[in-house]
Amino acid sequence: MSKKAFSILALLVVTSLLLAACGAPAASGGADAPAAEGDVVVAAGDPIRIASALVISGPNTDLGLDSQHGVEIAIEFKGEIKGHAIELQAEDDGCSAEGGQAAGQKIVSDPSIVAVIGTSCSGSGVPMAQVVSDAGYVMVSPSNTAPSLTDPAQAWKPGYLRTAHNDKVQGAAMAEYAYSVLGLSTAAAIHDGDPYTEGLANAFRESFEALGGSVVAFTAVNVGDTDMRPVLTSIAASEGGAPAFLFFPVFTAECAHLATQALEVAGLENTVRGAADGCFSAASAEAIGDAAPGMYFSGPDLSFSGDVYNQFAAAYQSNFGTAPISVFHAHAFDATNMVFACIEEVSVEGADGSLTINRQAMRDCLYATSGFQGITGSLTCNEYGDCADPKIAVYEIVDGEYVSVWP
Amino acid sequence: MITAFLWLLRAAIILVVAWGTFKTLLSNPYTSRNWLDFIIFGIAQGSMYALIAIGYTLVYGVLKMINFAHGEFFMSGIFTATSALAIPLAASGFMDKHPLLSLLAIGLLSMLVSVGIALLTERIAYRPLRHAPRLMPLITAIGASFFWQYYFRGLFGSQVRPFPTVVALQGSIPFLNTTVLKTHVLVVVVTVLALVALNFFITKTRAGMAIRSVSENKDVAALMGINVDRAISMTFATGATMAGLAGLLYALVYGQVHFFMGFIPGIKAFTAAVLGGIGNIPGAAVGGLLLGLFESVGPSLFLQGLGIPAFNQLKDVIAFTMLVLVLIFRPQGIMGERLAEKKA
Numbered sequence: 001m002s003k004k005a006f007s008i009l010a011l012l013v014v015t016s017l018l019l020a021a022c023g024a025p026a027a028s029g030g031a032d033a034p035a036a037e038g039d040v041v042v043a044a045g046d047p048i049r050i051a052s053a054l055v056i057s058g059p060n061t062d063l064g065l066d067s068q069h070g071v072e073i074a075i076e077f078k079g080e081i082k083g084h085a086i087e088l089q090a091e092d093d094g095c096s097a098e099g100g101q102a103a104g105q106k107i108v109s110d111p112s113i114v115a116v117i118g119t120s121c122s123g124s125g126v127p128m129a130q131v132v133s134d135a136g137y138v139m140v141s142p143s144n145t146a147p148s149l150t151d152p153a154q155a156w157k158p159g160y161l162r163t164a165h166n167d168k169v170q171g172a173a174m175a176e177y178a179y180s181v182l183g184l185s186t187a188a189a190i191h192d193g194d195p196y197t198e199g200l201a202n203a204f205r206e207s208f209e210a211l212g213g214s215v216v217a218f219t220a221v222n223v224g225d226t227d228m229r230p231v232l233t234s235i236a237a238s239e240g241g242a243p244a245f246l247f248f249p250v251f252t253a254e255c256a257h258l259a260t261q262a263l264e265v266a267g268l269e270n271t272v273r274g275a276a277d278g279c280f281s282a283a284s285a286e287a288i289g290d291a292a293p294g295m296y297f298s299g300p301d302l303s304f305s306g307d308v309y310n311q312f313a314a315a316y317q318s319n320f321g322t323a324p325i326s327v328f329h330a331h332a333f334d335a336t337n338m339v340f341a342c343i344e345e346v347s348v349e350g351a352d353g354s355l356t357i358n359r360q361a362m363r364d365c366l367y368a369t370s371g372f373q374g375i376t377g378s379l380t381c382n383e384y385g386d387c388a389d390p391k392i393a394v395y396e397i398v399d400g401e402y403v404s405v406w407p
Numbered sequence: 408m409i410t411a412f413l414w415l416l417r418a419a420i421i422l423v424v425a426w427g428t429f430k431t432l433l434s435n436p437y438t439s440r441n442w443l444d445f446i447i448f449g450i451a452q453g454s455m456y457a458l459i460a461i462g463y464t465l466v467y468g469v470l471k472m473i474n475f476a477h478g479e480f481f482m483s484g485i486f487t488a489t490s491a492l493a494i495p496l497a498a499s500g501f502m503d504k505h506p507l508l509s510l511l512a513i514g515l516l517s518m519l520v521s522v523g524i525a526l527l528t529e530r531i532a533y534r535p536l537r538h539a540p541r542l543m544p545l546i547t548a549i550g551a552s553f554f555w556q557y558y559f560r561g562l563f564g565s566q567v568r569p570f571p572t573v574v575a576l577q578g579s580i581p582f583l584n585t586t587v588l589k590t591h592v593l594v595v596v597v598t599v600l601a602l603v604a605l606n607f608f609i610t611k612t613r614a615g616m617a618i619r620s621v622s623e624n625k626d627v628a629a630l631m632g633i634n635v636d637r638a639i640s641m642t643f644a645t646g647a648t649m650a651g652l653a654g655l656l657y658a659l660v661y662g663q664v665h666f667f668m669g670f671i672p673g674i675k676a677f678t679a680a681v682l683g684g685i686g687n688i689p690g691a692a693v694g695g696l697l698l699g700l701f702e703s704v705g706p707s708l709f710l711q712g713l714g715i716p717a718f719n720q721l722k723d724v725i726a727f728t729m730l731v732l733v734l735i736f737r738p739q740g741i742m743g744e745r746l747a748e749k750k751a
Contacts, residue, residue: 059567059665193720220717224671226661229448230703231719234711237437253567253663260662264579264588266444287567287663 038136040114044353047087048343050336051110053103053118053128053139055095059252062281062325064093064120067142069324070332071117073315078340082347084355086340089113093124095251100124104131114357115140115339117332122146122196126155133157136359138366140339140387142332145170145277146199150384155195159363161381163335163374164328165300165390167196171203173392174274174298177406178245179211182272188217188235188243190258192250200249200276216240221254228254228261236267247274249298255279256287263291272296281326285400292397296405299327300376301391303404309375331388334374338387342366413735420732423713430712437707440585445704447582451591451660453699454598458653459676460683460691461605462646468622468686469642472541475548476528478673479555480647482666484521485654488513489570489664490563497571506575514655521651524555525643534636552673560666567665570658594656601652602692608645609688618642622686675726682730684743693741701729 042048052071055064068090075086089110091103100119107113108131116132116139119125125144132139134157141149141162148154150166178184187208191197198220205215216238221231236242246268248258255275262268277299285292312333316324342365347357369387372379377389394406437445459481466474493513496502502509532551536543576593579586609615617638620628629635657672658664675698683694705725710718733741 058565058667061565193717218717220720222720222723225722226657226671227448227452227703230445230706230722233441233444233448234707234719237441239436253665256567256569256663257661266440266585283566287569289569289662290572 038111038359040112040357040359042084042112042355042357047085048081048114048355048357049087049089049110049112050339051089051091051107051113051116051118053091053093053100053107053116053120053124054142054332055099055120055124056090056092058095059283060095060121060278060281062252062283063143063278063328064095066281066324066326066329067117067120067332069316069320070142070312070329071336073312073319074333074336074340076315076319077311078337081340081343082349082355083353091118093119093121093128095121095124097123097127100126100128101131104128108132108135108137113137114343115362117142117335117339119144120328121194122149122199123194125149125160126195129155129157129160133159138339138359138363140335140366142335143277143328144196146195147203148195148199150382150386152384156384161338161366161385161387163331163338163376163379163387165388165392166386167200168203169390170276170298170392171200171205172207173394174247174276174296175204175207175211175213177296177298177394178247178272178274179208179213181406182245184244184272185213186216186240186243187213187245187247188219188238189215190231190235190246190248190250191220192223192254193220194223194251196278197250201247204247204249214240216243221250221258223251223254225254226257228257229265232258232262232265232268236265242267243271245272245274247276249276249278251278252281252284252287255284256289256291259288259295260291274298277327280395280402282400283325285397285402288397295396297395297397297402298392299395299402300331301393301404302327302330303393304330304375306375312375330375334372334376334379337374338366338369338372338379341372342369417732417735420728424709424728427709427711427713430714431708432712434712436711442704443583443585445707446700447585447587447591449700449703450696451588451594451699452703453679453696454594455653455656455660455672455695456676456679456698457692457695458598458601458649458656459672460679460695461649461688463677463680464683464686464688464691465618465642465646467680468688469618469639470533470537470544472533472544473548473677474533474643474646475545475673475677476532476551476555477646477650478669478671478676479552479559480521480525480528480669481650481654481657481672482664482669483524483555483559484517484519484647484651485658486559486563486568486664486666486668487520488517488655489568489658492516493571493658494568502571503574506573510573510655514652517654518648518651521647521654522644525647525650526640528555529640529643534639552670556666556669563666565666567663570662570664572662573659576659588660590660594660597652597656601649605645605649605688614638614641618645678726678730681740682733684740687740687742687744690740690742697729697741698726701726705729 054067093099093103120143122144138159143164144162145164145167147168189201191201217235273295280299346361346365347355369381379387381387393404395402462477496509528551532547576589579588617633621638679694679698680691683690702722706718706722
């Protein structure tokens, strides 16, 4: 390659990088509180299109794929709305801020998409909520649990809702279990800097201290770390002594490293280990392997019942050849059905067989959801999009299966 | 002006490090046993970095290129050996009956796959670019790295795969006033043996001599009747053997493998090679060991005293700060030679 051609190429690369870095959200009026604008018009014979943005690559695939299965089953059960079929465009949130940003941009550049089911990870949800809100779309997350996402002072944006519990509830449940049920009065918590893990670790700390326990260490590791022994040794040498309970609500890979290495660190031999729903999947159970005994996991209560759930479980088994692989499949099913209920309510049929869905009406309808009967309970949304009927349970792994031990 | 700024920077880094260390030791939260533990963890982690770093250094010494796909050579071997051999062996119960034989087989497969991938990459991606400008092989290496990551993801899935527990290697043995994990002992012993073997190979065998002469001057070596292509392939194979071995040790210590596992150790080992002096084999070993120690001891020693919250998250910052510090004082790395323009 000649020198000149090379410099032109280099220039192109640099410019494209710069452009990508300044990537302003598409289609935004630039107003402070953008109202949802415009209509989605579905022509006669065309399908109604919704998107999903869930983690379907990397070590947390189980979490996202499980939710995506929930969405697919909801579409299958629904069949059609006012004579229009329903089509899903499945995107990947990458369980990262960059992934959420990219998936959000891709979705809002498509004017035919009515609503988004996603994201899986709170870390992706924060940037995506911004993109989706600016473009006037709506998103309902089946598994974002970070408290900040429904806090208007922090990450909440108009158009964001969720059917997953708020981690204030989960943190309190784990603190309650450790302090009152197991009778442990000292604890330590580890997060990885991600909004979900940090929010949950904080919620646990506040609740545990409110109950009267003391948190002797509150620290963090990095995503991708493998050698957890130094941080665990630091925790074992805390001023308040080694903690009786160690809570690390991180994701699959780091969770498995912490779970196995905590057993080998001097001073933590008798420490009870706890993790949360980011470490609650078939893949996590496999990765933790022999280190599972004596470890507890908090997560949504999965003791669902009722005819709809039985049909759902049967469909899951027959469509995907397995029992549910993670914990938010039912929340995703409910989120999708909430969206369908609102599409039915606000869409207007034209004389030519077309369907017009107003984005603002869609938003108003979702926030007005009240007493919606889903698998996960009775869903009522507040003004900041917390719709869950939260029930938290504590599990342990027995022979590779998660078994509920509390309440 | 710039010199003055550099001096200020040096002074600032040293002051912060010294102040943090002083504060930590003043309120010493750790027992001597804790410190010893940190050092042992660091040596174990550093040994793995050292083994991987050798591949970077060997290839740089011969081709003057940074092979950024080397982390993937490390991943490919053990990821394949775990998925295709270790898990079935454990499931059949063979591993519990013959742990040593199983580990030998797994280690051999890991090294073989690593070497195979390295030779393929060299033959297909690097050899045609041997006379291209320096940037081309570098970009190609990054591309090759992505290619192998997703190739192996396609082969064995994106799951985190647990490496089977080896009962014989569980538990720990007493050492001074603490205990050392058996896996850590194994890592250090195997690394030392591997380095001794490597030294013998490079200095005493004909193939090693060919590698050294090619790294000295390719054209003259060719005139002397040395097959340059073969010597270069041999260089890649040697580095990949070490990486495949490091893969086995990694799996034993951390117990899980996945398709993306090569990226971070790859970057860290490259750092270790630069720290020790790129192109210098003992330097790679020393650099790896030092980097492991910085990561393990550094946060507690330098940062805890400064009252930084969640200081363990900053272990990479410590490691790279140390790298900058070393390079400010010795641009050629700890054991690198200061080269005049004769080799450029």
